[in-house]
Amino acid sequence: MSCVYKVEALLGEGTFGIVAKCRDTKTNQAIAIKVNKSRPDVQQELDPDAPNIVKWNGFFHDGERVCLNFKLLDQCLWDYIGDRNNQGLPISKVGPILGQLTNALSHLGSVGIVHADLKPGNIVVVNRHESPVKVRLTDFGLACPASAVNPSDCVGTVGYSAPEVMLGLPYNEARSLGLVAVELATGVPLYPVENECDYLKFIIETQGQPPDHVLDSGVYTDDYFIEDNYKQQRWTFKTEEQFQYETGYPSLETLYIKLKQDDQSLFVSLIKEMLALDAHQRITPSEVLRHPFFNPGLSNRFPCTDIERPHRINLQKRETKVWIIGSIMKWACFRRPQTFFSFDKSLPVKHSCYKSKAKRKCNTHTQSIDNHTVTVDQSIAPVPDQP
Structure with missing residues (x-):
């Protein structure tokens, strides 16, 4: 028995493979298929029901490439x-x-x-x-x-x-x-x-x-x-x-951003x-x-005495902005608003992760693959039973 998947969108591409949103033309169900370019995927060796690891529902071969079938997530x-x-x-x-x-x-x-x-x-x-x-x-x-x-x-x-x-x-x-x-x-x-x-x-x-x-x-x-x-x-x-x-x-x-004051x-x-x-x-x-x-109950028995907390400074009456590059390690607090940039307005755009949300989407790759279909012979690699 064979099945045909129609590729609807490219979700992501890396060095060793691509992930595409596909539709099973037999069941009309949307799924994700990862196509490995040059080598088998280690995930095939993992338990598909392993905790907090994306589950694969089977695999098939497209020539020398291995294609993994995943549930489409959010x-x-x-x-x-x-x-x-x-x-x-x-x-x-x-x-x-x-x-x-x-x-x-x-x-x-x-x-x-x-x-x-x-x-x-x-x-x-x-x-x-x-x-x-x-x-x-x-x-x-x-x-x-x-x-x-x-x-x-x-x-x-x-x-x-x-x-x-x-x-x-x-x-x-x-x-x-x-x-x-x-x-x-x-x-x-x-x-x-x-x-x-x-x-x-x-x-x-x-x-x-x-x-x-x-x-x-x-x-x-x-x-x-x-x-x-x-x-x-x-x-x-x-x-x-x-x-x-x-x-x-x-x-x-060096870039500066705001850090919320309620960090624990x-x-x-x-x-x-x-x-x-x-x-x-x-x-x-x-x-x-x-x-x-x-385990908050353990905090009294094992106090974190090595943390330099900013509460030595009165944080209640003024806006405090923290140098993020040093915040986790040094808690360096400043009161110089002119030296900081708010993320959504004046933060210098110098790296792809700081560009607009549309630029940072995981599906940034645009390729003309809308009409591409993949034919799968499911008799080669049967889908494992679902729990």
Whole structure:
């Protein structure tokens, strides 16, 4: 028995595949089909009913390409945030989403899989009108067995990957999860950058430089740092002029945005542990759900004394705006309105993630495929029974 799917729209395209909205001409049901360009999808090795991972309902072959059949979900987190004018979500709503994503990463870890590209664009909302909102991790185009990870491969997306990825070191994905959580809470990326140099520069400005023992082991440390054995801190980050001379990339100006005053200290404490520069000191997904942020009753027994809170300043009688690049790590408060830019009006547009909502949609690729059809021989790959 065969079935024909008609392609209605292209939802997204990555290095290793495309995702299209299709319609089953037999049942008239809308579905999503991912077509892998050059290699099998790791997701075929996962349990289709794994928690908070997008479910696949079967697969078929189109020549040498593998096509996965998915239920069509609502929207990605970038669009979900954009629909709220990039104002960010209350911490009470960030928590459930963060918990679900932690469950997804914990499952991947239990079966020895690394996603390698965790970001809001690869997280989909099941139904934006539900409360609490349910999310699924998707796009496993870069995923691979943990045993096959090559530290010298630069994977992920700049602004969401861990610094050890750029340095060519073994990495984990807790930092990427922390950056997603920050973006949910603030409405904008913590690091709005386009290249690795700007990303490392912002990290160093806000969290300090990775320790020398970390830099010593990096395959690509020399690309960003200069070594001087006569200094106490042997590695020095290259200047903007040096990096631009070597690569041709310009540097990005520091951007400022508003940060809501109702952020909770436990959330900040968790994010700090997720963004630790040394991957060996970073909290793991299995430890995230045991943090007091998810167990408020533990906060009295395990106080977060390392947080520099801005409440030492009277925040009740004036508008306080926080430097987002340093907010999670330093809580640097300022009272200079002329130095800040509101997101929706005067924020300089220098990166694609700051462009208009229409530009940031996950389905930005426009191709003439409306009349394309795919014929599927379902006898080759039967659809598994649904729970």
